[in-house]
Amino acid sequence: MIYLFEYAILVLFKSYEYFPGVFKDDYFDNVLGANVSNGFIVPSVTVLIAVFDLGFWWIILITIGFFGIEELFLYLGVYRHFWWKTIYTSICLFIFFYLGKYLWRMLRYHVDRFTLRITVLYFVNITIQGTFMFYLVAIFHLFFFHVNWFDDPSRDHITLVTLYFFIDSIFFSLVVVLRTYWFWHALLIIGLACVNLFLHQLGILKVSGNWVLGLLTAFQLGELFLLMYVRKLLHNAVLP
Template identity: 40%
Template sequence: MPNFFWYLLLFIFTGLMLYSAGIKDKKRAIVLWLFNSGLSYLFELVVYVMYNCYLYKPDVFKDPFVDSTFGSIFSQGLSVPAAATVAALFKSGAASILIFSYIFSAIEVLFLHLDIYEHVWWKTSYTFFFIPVLFSISKLWYWLLKKGRIQTLFITHYVCMITLSTTITWLLFAIRPTVLFHFGLFEEPSRDHTFANAIYFIAVSLFYSIFAFTKWKTLKLLLFILLLAADYLLVQHHVILIHHAMDGAGLVLTHLYFWGASLLLGKQLQPPLHRHEE
């Protein structure tokens, strides 16, 4: 049976969880899921990208690190954050969260047994420990979201934009690499790109969120000019590698796309959450 089949099951499992979460709270389910995914990505940036803790094997891409990262998205970007969202929306108690820890630990053991996932220095006990941590943060953040305070909304928007920008740009890189990031910190070009791409969009997502929350048109224009100027400097210093002018234009279009996405996310996030709820 192809390796990817089991990752596809994770995708279906995620869809079912998000559907149930959407029934419970349509306005906040996707936002909270994206927020949880962003937290998982930040964690993965350290333990997986920097310190090579484990290896996924969906067997889709030829490059081992690209293939592994693609598999990581199914786990850390989809299924675990979706489960944390369900736990928060349905107010799961300690016993339910413990069951979730057992389930994901069991899935991990199954993937190890099927040889579609491999530990380098990670242990299943770490998974069992960290699942409740994310779930607890998710429950707390859901409570804060219902309060609708501007600080919570802005941080949520920012983390959601990290999720969207890093996921979409990384998938574009995996399918057809045109714009490459190069820090020179890792021997594997794909690992180096993944790390640099993440750092870049962690920084740039702050621009996207400020753009969505400010009403000052002058500030919006200034942010865009600063962003283009920063890109130009990064290209000149060979941190961003582009081979054709069209690739540079594509980077500008990418910013415009996320500019629009940030506005849509802001509209989705703010109106229903400005109302005080207990």
Template identity: 35%
Template sequence: MSNLWWFIILAILGLLLFLFTIYKTKEPRRKMLMIFLVVAGLSYLLEYVILALFHSYNYYPGVINDLWYDTLLGAIISQGITIPTVAMCIVAFHLNFYWIIGFSVMFMAIEEFFLYVGAYEQNWWQTPYTGILLIIGFLIGKWWSKQLDNPPKWLQWMNIYLTINIINHTIIYLVIVLNGSHQFTVNWFTDKIQSHVAFDALYWFISAIISTFIIGYFYRPLLIFVLYVVQWLSFFHLEQIGVLTLNNYWTPPIFALLPVLFLIISAELVKRLRPYSKILN
């Protein structure tokens, strides 16, 4: 059986659980969506450290020829869909610690199965690490949910930031894979693709900070235009010093439209997540 089918099955199960949870929960659906985005956003931050920087493991969906992009696809399915959905389910139905242990053991079993069928490979990572981090992550999800009942300002800021990160990194991944839009050359690692992935992710993490403040304080056409100009100049400078290579029809002014698009999509999503991001002007 092709490795891809295991990932498809995992994604479908995650989607079905997502729909079931949203349909059956008595909690506000906006709140559940917020928990999903928060856990996914935190997972992306963690993946940057353990995967992009320290190359902890590889996924092998077998969709993309390049190992790194193929691995990132597997990570999106696992950390961007399945795990956040389970965290949302735990919160939605007020499942206790025994359920958290059970789900963590389930994911460890899935990890071992993926190792067995060759859909996944550990470099320095160990399966128990997954179980420990999942328990911590699910507990954070439950704690975060309680805070959302009367969210402090810092939590509202984090909600916006994590939401933007999901938009930024998921869409830019698709743009790179489907269109081959750009390449960063920074020589951080011996593997040039790993260097690109690490720098690219860091760039969009930083960009998300700027977008967070725009959405939170002054979401107006003028500041959106300022963001566009700043990104344009940034990409132009990176291209001039040989750090950024734009491919096909991409140029700095066209590429700079992407962060503006991410900002607009994120702002519309954040608006619909009120009151959990009510600092939005």
């Protein structure tokens, strides 16, 4: 869920910037820093808090720890704020940690709810697609979205490709949760392949070779099977 939040404050409104020094492209470098922090570290800590049911003072202590780390990053010059402030991070983390505990309880006791399964699979799909596609582009430069929304072409790419995931994840989650016949699964993959081809013909999706279009379709097919497996895990979930 943090990906939606980061899309607003980081990509659209440029709240802060990381400088890990891994990629030559400054914007991809920035997204890498944000992805490690908000795509791995914060969710992992949230899961720990939820599973072990850590209380108020533990959450306060962990939040203070994140506050100190962010201030240290600012001091070391590997991170900087534009309009964002460290106190905003602390407030958001405190809310996210409690939201994580709430969602964990929902998964344990109400996993059979249709809306909950749709929500879980929707965000699972966003996370997997967003993370995988980012590294695929940042490392191998296989494809690139270009729409001239921003002066920085890399920011342009991240903005559109993330929006793409937000939209296609709706269809992925619906098809999987409704357990539709194979026809609808095939229609989804073929439809996405047609969308990719159409965007390529418009010049919005630029690829290093036509075979990349096939690779994207293969990945989306793999994503469908992965979501079906996650749905099975949710279906088999039982109370302790």
